[in-house]
Amino acid sequence: MGDAHSATGLADELISADALSAEYRPAFLAAAREGFAPARFWYKDDDDAKDEVVDRADDPDRWTSLVYSDRALVTQFDDGQTVWPDIGYRPTSSASMPSVVAGMLKALDVHTGHSVLEIGTGTGWNAALLAEIVGGKGRVSSVEIDPGVADQARRNLDAAGYGTVETVVADAAVSVAGGNRFDRIIATAGVHVGQLPYAWVEAVTPGGVIVAPMRADMASGPLVRFVVDEDGTATGRAVPWLQVGFMDMRTHRVAAADLGALRWDDPAADLTDTDLAPWVPLLADDHRWPIAVALSDCRYDVWERTEGRPHGVAWLCHVLSGSWASVVPAGNERFAVRQHGPRRLWDEAEAAYRWWQRRGEPPLSAWRWTITPDRQSITLDSAR
Secondary structure, three states, X not given: OOOOOOHHHHHXXXXXXXXXXXXXXXXXXXXXXXXXXXXXXXXOOOOOOOOEXXXXXXXXXXXXXXXXXXXXXXXXXXXXXXXXXXXXXXXXXXXXXXXXXXHXXXXXXXXXXXXXXXXXXXXXXXXXXXXXXXXXXXXXXXXEOOHHHHHHHHHHHHHOOOOOOEEEEOOOOOOOHHHOOEEEEEEOOEEEOOOOOHHHHHOEEEEEEEEEEEEEOOEOOEEEEEEEOOOOOEEEEEXXXXXXXXXXXXXXXXXXXXXXXXXXXXXXOEEEEEOOOOHHHHHOHHHHHHHXXXXXXXXXXXXXXXXXXXXXXXXXXXXXXXXXXXXXXXXXXXXXXXXXXXXXXXHXXXXXXXXXXXXXXXXXXXXXXXXXXXXXXXXXXXOO
């Protein structure tokens, strides 16, 4: 076992946790994460913690320990509009958690001689790992939408000896590959349900693999492994042993919902009731997924009770149509439902959730993705 704060220590830790395949260990040693982490970054210990700033010049030991820990490091906020050490609103680029990087490589099943297209270059570390794995007979290309991020990644790759990696500044949601075909495609940005670019499928050789983190506006969703068939159809399943959460592809973003401007007791809303406590389907990721699929372009929030709000409130909102729904306790195990706008969001959410319950509450791995030139669908196994 090596020093815990080193490439060897990180690789050994990931292997012990069964996150890293032993065959990829040499790549993690050769393409050390240290060569791709910026001198300044943001990080936080958990979802509820505040972001902290780290500067290698001020505290090199802390910088090194974080770089070689299993943590995501935020390298950009707000598409670069927020300048370190300020903390921005939306993280827009990062160095992913090493365990997630390792797990995605395992799902990709990439080997010596493969040609690989990466969507989202980031710091360049993942592209370097891929270059180590595919070797001199393989090929790695990487597409990055942000010119500044791409430029820094290019410099990182060159400095670390990976000048053969091709980096392209482009929007991968619109175009990729330039007519080239690949054995593998890996995406490191969240792809919205129903919007995986068919150009990715066209860029993969028959029998090849696409690995992409799928998401909806209400849930980060699973990592899905697609296999491309001879007829140009890609079929996918969730990777059951790896949950991921990636930043959206920039062209898949939607406007934020200003739920703070809404009144949960708005008298203009239609009033009904339900016996389904909203916290059950909305607060558990696996329970929320069927609702997220049915309401793929909607947002949600759950507010705790306060002095001015004697009950907790669950919200659903569809920004484009202006539809919203609120659900609050009404006593006797009933909940008051207020809905406004052309869509009845709670009715849709409850119907999707009960449909999933009637099928035995199947896990994410039971969902099947199918992508053709003119249609994308997500279905449950017919046996369920």
